[in-house]
Amino acid sequence: MAVAGETTLEYTPTWVVAAVCTVIVGISLGVERILHYTGKYLKKKDQKPLYEALLKIKEELMLLGFISLLLTVFQDRIATICIPKRYSDDWLPCKKKKEDSSSSEESTSHFQTFYHFTSGGARRLLAGHSASTSYCEKRGKDPLLSTTALHHLHIFIFVLAVVHVIFCVLTILFGGAKIRQWKHWEDAISKKEYDPEEVLKFTNVREHAFIKDRYRGVGKIGTLMGWVRSFFKQFYASVTRSDYVTMRLGFIMTHCRGNPKFNFHKYMIRALEADFKRVVGISWYLWIFVVVFLLLNVNGWHAYFWIAFIPFFLLLLVGTKLEHVTTQLAHEVAEKHIAIEGDLVVQPSDKLFWFHRPQIVLFLIQIILFQNSFELAFFFWIWLQYGFDSCIMGQLGFIIPRIVIGVFVQFLCSYSTLPLYAIVAQVRWFLCPYFTWFLTSCEGSHSETLPFLLLE
Numbered sequence: 001m002a003v004a005g006e007t008t009l010e011y012t013p014t015w016v017v018a019a020v021c022t023v024i025v026g027i028s029l030g031v032e033r034i035l036h037y038t039g040k041y042l043k044k045k046d047q048k049p050l051y052e053a054l055l056k057i058k059e060e061l062m063l064l065g066f067i068s069l070l071l072t073v074f075q076d077r078i079a080t081i082c083i084p085k086r087y088s089d090d091w092l093p094c095k096k097k098k099e100d101s102s103s104s105e106e107s108t109s110h111f112q113t114f115y116h117f118t119s120g121g122a123r124r125l126l127a128g129h130s131a132s133t134s135y136c137e138k139r140g141k142d143p144l145l146s147t148t149a150l151h152h153l154h155i156f157i158f159v160l161a162v163v164h165v166i167f168c169v170l171t172i173l174f175g176g177a178k179i180r181q182w183k184h185w186e187d188a189i190s191k192k193e194y195d196p197e198e199v200l201k202f203t204n205v206r207e208h209a210f211i212k213d214r215y216r217g218v219g220k221i222g223t224l225m226g227w228v229r230s231f232f233k234q235f236y237a238s239v240t241r242s243d244y245v246t247m248r249l250g251f252i253m254t255h256c257r258g259n260p261k262f263n264f265h266k267y268m269i270r271a272l273e274a275d276f277k278r279v280v281g282i283s284w285y286l287w288i289f290v291v292v293f294l295l296l297n298v299n300g301w302h303a304y305f306w307i308a309f310i311p312f313f314l315l316l317l318v319g320t321k322l323e324h325v326t327t328q329l330a331h332e333v334a335e336k337h338i339a340i341e342g343d344l345v346v347q348p349s350d351k352l353f354w355f356h357r358p359q360i361v362l363f364l365i366q367i368i369l370f371q372n373s374f375e376l377a378f379f380f381w382i383w384l385q386y387g388f389d390s391c392i393m394g395q396l397g398f399i400i401p402r403i404v405i406g407v408f409v410q411f412l413c414s415y416s417t418l419p420l421y422a423i424v425a426q427v428r429w430f431l432c433p434y435f436t437w438f439l440t441s442c443e444g445s446h447s448e449t450l451p452f453l454l455l456e
Contacts, residue, residue, distance in 0.1 A: 014019035049273035050172070056281045057168055063282075064161045067156050074278075075150045082141035094391040095299050105252035111283040156381045163377035167410060168280050171369060174414035175272050178239075179265070181420070185244050210246040210346075226327045227320065234319035238416040239423060247423050250346040273420040279418070284372045293374070299391070305398045308375050308405045311368040314379060315409050315417060318364050322420045325352045348426070358425040365418060372409045375402065 009017065035058055042051040071078075089096065136143045144168050145153075214226065248264040256262045296303040329346040350356045380403060393399060 003066065019145065049270065049277040053168070053172075053273070053277040053280045056277065057165060060164065060282050061161055064157050071150055071154060075147060078145050078150065079143050079147050080135050081144040082136035082139055083144055085140070085142050088142040091295075091298050093297050093299055147388075152385055155385055156378075158373065159381040159384070160377045163380065164282070164373055165334045165375075167369065167373040168276075170410060171279070171414040172273075174411065175418045175422075176278065178270070178415050178419040179268050179272055181266050182239070182244055184420065185241055186248075186263065189248070190261050190263075208242075210242040211330045211334050213242075219280065225325060226331070226344050228321035230327055231316070231320045233323045234316075234416060234420070235412070238319070238323070238420045244423070246329075246346055247326075247426070250348055251426055253345050254347065262360070265402075267426070268419075268422055271426060272419060275365075275418060275422055277363060278362055279369055281366075282370060283366070286367070289367075289371065290374060297392070302394060304375075304378065304392070304399060305394065305402060307371070308402045311372040311409050311413075312405050314364055314368050315413050318361055318368070319412070319417050319420065321354070321361065322417065322424045325424050328352050348424070351372045353425070358421075361421055361425065365413065365421065368409065368417075370415055372406055372413070376406045376410075379403070379406075398404070 035054065039051055039054050042048075042054060068433075214229065251264060251267075252260060252262055293303060293307060325348075329352070330347065333346055350358060354360050379393075382390055386392065
């Protein structure tokens, strides 16, 4: 559908067309080469989970690009789909201004107010709007989606893709930085010599550092205090040295007795990468969330504000649960033993998680990270597309909490919650890509542990 007053390709200089195509193709090939060489580097470094995560990101980018392509190809057809005017006046992101009938032709919704900064841009917008709506106006109806709205939707898809990639990178960078801080604990353990007298030494179990800070006795008071402590611990010390040493020993005594100096830190890095591979994708149920949010983004409902609290509360719930799992492990040991011989050994189990399934926690982490990235992507899109004073953006009192919560959720989930999940849920066994590496590193491990390694 050609817009009146605008030049088509038939009358555009060929050097302009060639120059624009060269720039677009060059940028696209540059991005593709970067992703390609990144994948080769990850494969060379034997980072299979990260490589698979990169493939998932490329799949999501391809999906978003295909959605944008469909909108472009069918935009003229969509512009000819008409609906009764009474249906286009409800459920609007911004309230329409009442105007008299003489100016009704120039009245547009919020999605048709871009490019107002120049008079020439305004004229092009009105021309485009007139061309896209004339078909339906002749029939006394409104277009289902105007050409201008489709153009803005393309930009939203692009912003969502960029923000999604950036947040994926931040997630693995923050999580990796956290786990790398545990390396000096692993080095200290590996350098520690075997002392028979230390092994035979009996210790009051409740004086052990792992137990001392967690055990508050039995009964309702002890349970309540355990939950309160778990809630606050996720903010300041999600994994302490005693936590790492105890969980490491529990892991080795359960699955790797033949090698007490097994490199548990290296395993944690691989576990984080495998978790990242799972949370980076945009699954079908997350797209349902996108559609529902776009449906509920109605003027006066402030859905853009309330949605920010969904990942926030889910993050607090997940972090508290993971910390409470370690508290339960401490209680189990404290209630069964008065004294222990040698180091403290815990027995992690799936039964400590909701419905005996640690995967539920990882599923919630995926929802948290996606909803948070979608919320911030939507914010940046509104800011770039319509300006900071847009009616969709809302008042300053709604904007600041959204930004603060979004940054807080991204940092805490990447830097604390995801690494915490990696060490607490290490009984889950997703080491299939590293099965040979594990057997080599854990020489002499019990054969009964092998079936767990084959499970996703």
